[in-house]
Amino acid sequence: MLGDLTSDFIAAPFMRRLNALVGLSDDDKSAILDSLTDARTARPRADLLRADDVIDGLSVVLEGFACRYKLLPDGRRQIVAFLVPGDFCDLRVLVVERADHAVAALAPTTTASITRDRLLSLVNTRPRLSRALWWSTLVEDAILREWLVNVGQRAAIERVSHLLCELYLRLEAVGLAADGRLELPVTQSELGDALGLSTVHINRTLRELRGQGLLETNGKSYFIRDLARLARVGIFSPDYLRVGRDLLEPRPDRY
Amino acid sequence: MLGDLTSDFIAAPFMRRLNALVGLSDDDKSAILDSLTDARTARPRADLLRADDVIDGLSVVLEGFACRYKLLPDGRRQIVAFLVPGDFCDLRVLVVERADHAVAALAPTTTASITRDRLLSLVNTRPRLSRALWWSTLVEDAILREWLVNVGQRAAIERVSHLLCELYLRLEAVGLAADGRLELPVTQSELGDALGLSTVHINRTLRELRGQGLLETNGKSYFIRDLARLARVGIFSPDYLRVGRDLLEPRPDRY
DNA sequence: CGGGAATTTGAGCTTTCTCAAGATAGGTGG
DNA sequence: CCACCTATCTTGAGAAAGCTCAAATTCCCG
Numbered sequence: 001m002l003g004d005l006t007s008d009f010i011a012a013p014f015m016r017r018l019n020a021l022v023g024l025s026d027d028d029k030s031a032i033l034d035s036l037t038d039a040r041t042a043r044p045r046a047d048l049l050r051a052d053d054v055i056d057g058l059s060v061v062l063e064g065f066a067c068r069y070k071l072l073p074d075g076r077r078q079i080v081a082f083l084v085p086g087d088f089c090d091l092r093v094l095v096v097e098r099a100d101h102a103v104a105a106l107a108p109t110t111t112a113s114i115t116r117d118r119l120l121s122l123v124n125t126r127p128r129l130s131r132a133l134w135w136s137t138l139v140e141d142a143i144l145r146e147w148l149v150n151v152g153q154r155a156a157i158e159r160v161s162h163l164l165c166e167l168y169l170r171l172e173a174v175g176l177a178a179d180g181r182l183e184l185p186v187t188q189s190e191l192g193d194a195l196g197l198s199t200v201h202i203n204r205t206l207r208e209l210r211g212q213g214l215l216e217t218n219g220k221s222y223f224i225r226d227l228a229r230l231a232r233v234g235i236f237s238p239d240y241l242r243v244g245r246d247l248l249e250p251r252p253d254r255y
Numbered sequence: 256m257l258g259d260l261t262s263d264f265i266a267a268p269f270m271r272r273l274n275a276l277v278g279l280s281d282d283d284k285s286a287i288l289d290s291l292t293d294a295r296t297a298r299p300r301a302d303l304l305r306a307d308d309v310i311d312g313l314s315v316v317l318e319g320f321a322c323r324y325k326l327l328p329d330g331r332r333q334i335v336a337f338l339v340p341g342d343f344c345d346l347r348v349l350v351v352e353r354a355d356h357a358v359a360a361l362a363p364t365t366t367a368s369i370t371r372d373r374l375l376s377l378v379n380t381r382p383r384l385s386r387a388l389w390w391s392t393l394v395e396d397a398i399l400r401e402w403l404v405n406v407g408q409r410a411a412i413e414r415v416s417h418l419l420c421e422l423y424l425r426l427e428a429v430g431l432a433a434d435g436r437l438e439l440p441v442t443q444s445e446l447g448d449a450l451g452l453s454t455v456h457i458n459r460t461l462r463e464l465r466g467q468g469l470l471e472t473n474g475k476s477y478f479i480r481d482l483a484r485l486a487r488v489g490i491f492s493p494d495y496l497r498v499g500r501d502l503l504e505p506r507p508d509r510y
Numbered sequence: 511c512g513g514g515a516a517t518t519t520g521a522g523c524t525t526t527c528t529c530a531a532g533a534t535a536g537g538t539g540g
Numbered sequence: 541c542c543a544c545c546t547a548t549c550t551t552g553a554g555a556a557a558g559c560t561c562a563a564a565t566t567c568c569c570g
Contacts (some may be wrong), residue, residue, distance in 0.1 A: 442549090443548075443549070444548080454549085455550085455551090458548095458550060459550090459551085
């Protein structure tokens with residue numbers, strides 16, 4: 001156990017995420033919070049999980065920023081997901097023993113774990129929790145499909161815009177972005193690895209977005225000046241981030 | 256029910272798939288086979304499932320060839336998965352009500368369904384079956400990640416080679432390919448939509464592969480003349496198709 | 511304050527795209 | 541069985557998007 005995480009500042013994004021999960025009782029929430037152990041902080045570039053590692057439990061990102069990635073033998077790297085606070089590192093552990101991809105911290109990243117056994121017993125005794133966890137893997141899948149669309153079909157400026165919109169909404173959802181402002185502790189080279197573009201081209205594309213008055217950047221601080229317009233440029237629609245939510249739920253019409 | 260599907264030729268690929276699933280008992284297998292109802296055949300280009308459709312049950316592809324895809328408002332299309340006989344159309348139905356993407360037949364495609372209620376009761380009463388179904392969604396995810404790597408990092412000739420290797424192995428696994436020969440009832444334009452390449456470039460790339468003596472094509476019949484070499488060109492490793500299998504399991508060293 | 515990493519910009523080049531036209535093939539009605 | 545029709549495939553030519561290489565600048569960390 002990590003002590004009284006429920007009231008602990010560091011677990012706030014995770015708490016927000018849990019609160020957003022469909023129909024989770026307070027009891028379910030504290031059950032999962034109380035199961036968290038072994039908090040640790042990884043430095044940027046450190047692997048949280050290596051491909052082919054035997055996975056011994058489920059980790060949750062409490063703070064920081066991480067990515068899943070796959071490498072080609074010649075060193076090319078594709079980032080296949082970004083993990084923001086509140087995201088799970090590998091729910092697959094429930095079914096599968098080994099990872100087929102690596103997870104690395106991009107910023108100093110704090111994670112906590114739930115042992116496989118504890119997780120299995122939680123899932124077996126709490127159907128709503130189980131459902132909620134599967135739901136969150138489905139959101140991850142939906143994001144992955146959208147990334148494939150992004151990389152397969154969109155031009156560079158559309159790709160970058162789309163990713164910025166996605167990350168803004170995801171960070172906003174856990175209280176880490178607001179008013180168009182977000183911190184992205186990733187290098188341009190890492191953005192390139194996520195979007196299938198070269199570092200140089202990421203740089204030029206960001207410059208173009210700045211030139212169009214859509215974006216301001218200052219180091220790793222990003223300020224989206226006009227989210228609606230950026231979403232239009234990126235052909236971004238937030239639906240995929242809310243798979244399975246009631247489609248009639250009123251949404252801010254910022255897009 | 257569909258009658259005695261167990262011995263029915265048409266369900267053979269699905270049976271093979273079930274047999275390959277980890278630790279499934281004969282009892283489990285017949286339980287799921289007996290739950291199949293409502294076989295229907297869709298013509299090429301017909302949607303089996305539309306985005307935003309309420310999903311009423313789980314479909315299995317028994318015969319034919321289909322794809323999942325997402326459309327951009329301007330008509331660009333990304334195919335995010337190919338479904339071969341034995342594949343499930345939408346296991347997400349267990350957790351989610353609506354699809355975030357469409358599924359279309361590419362060849363005449365026969366599917367059968369399991370109602371949501373029946374599926375839920377199967378899953379609740381048969382833990383190994385439940386595990387096996389989740390396992391197959393994880394394989395799908397692994398394929399999706401690999402596709403993202405493919406489109407994000409690989410050059411055209413690598414992409415095409417990689418996809419051909421993948422489809423050959425997947426079809427071989429269900430008895431629909433052998434000796435390097437496979438039928439791909441997809442147009443070059445559809446390959447392009449899957450790989451993020453234009454039709455014209457798919458055509459030239461196939462020509463290049465033929466020129467290198469790696470491939471012969473005749474309409475929709477493909478003959479891989481040298482799988483090991485094609486795999487090398489495509490930087491293809493079959494591991495991702497076997498997520499969670501014992502990594503020590505002897506594998507043919509054709510790659 | 512120094513040094514390595516990250517960003518920025520330029521220049522030329524490669525891959526892939528678009529547009530356009532001709533060749534083929536498979537399916538349909540007469 | 542043939543003729544036609546539409547899809548698909550194939551090839552050419554020029555254009556565009558994005559890449560690589562290289563160098564200069566800036567930023568951040570210690």
